[in-house]
Amino acid sequence: MTSRRSSDAGLFGRRLRQARLRAELPQDRLGVLAGLEESSSSARISRYESGIHEPPVRFAEALAKVLGVSAAFFYCADDQLAEVILLYADLSEAKRRLMLESAQKLAA
Numbered sequence: 001m002t003s004r005r006s007s008d009a010g011l012f013g014r015r016l017r018q019a020r021l022r023a024e025l026p027q028d029r030l031g032v033l034a035g036l037e038e039s040s041s042s043a044r045i046s047r048y049e050s051g052i053h054e055p056p057v058r059f060a061e062a063l064a065k066v067l068g069v070s071a072a073f074f075y076c077a078d079d080q081l082a083e084v085i086l087l088y089a090d091l092s093e094a095k096r097r098l099m100l101e102s103a104q105k106l107a108a
Contacts, residue, residue, distance in 0.1 A: 010051030
């Protein structure tokens, strides 16, 4: 299996669902925390996750903040890079610097 998906259809929704489940949040709670009205939050998040709609970038950033990930994660087609983004999100600032230094050494 390659790290890049052959189809990016529904990529945002797949990543959103992954991050939401990782954060152990139900759809309705995520929507409310990101600024949606309670009456429509579950349906809106469901539409985003199913790929019916994709939110504006500003709202994707609000979702990312609630979920503790970078908004880049939602748009990352490469599964390995997406995993790196998740790992990075969980690190302290000091460990983020170490990760960057390690990556720079590997790339040299």
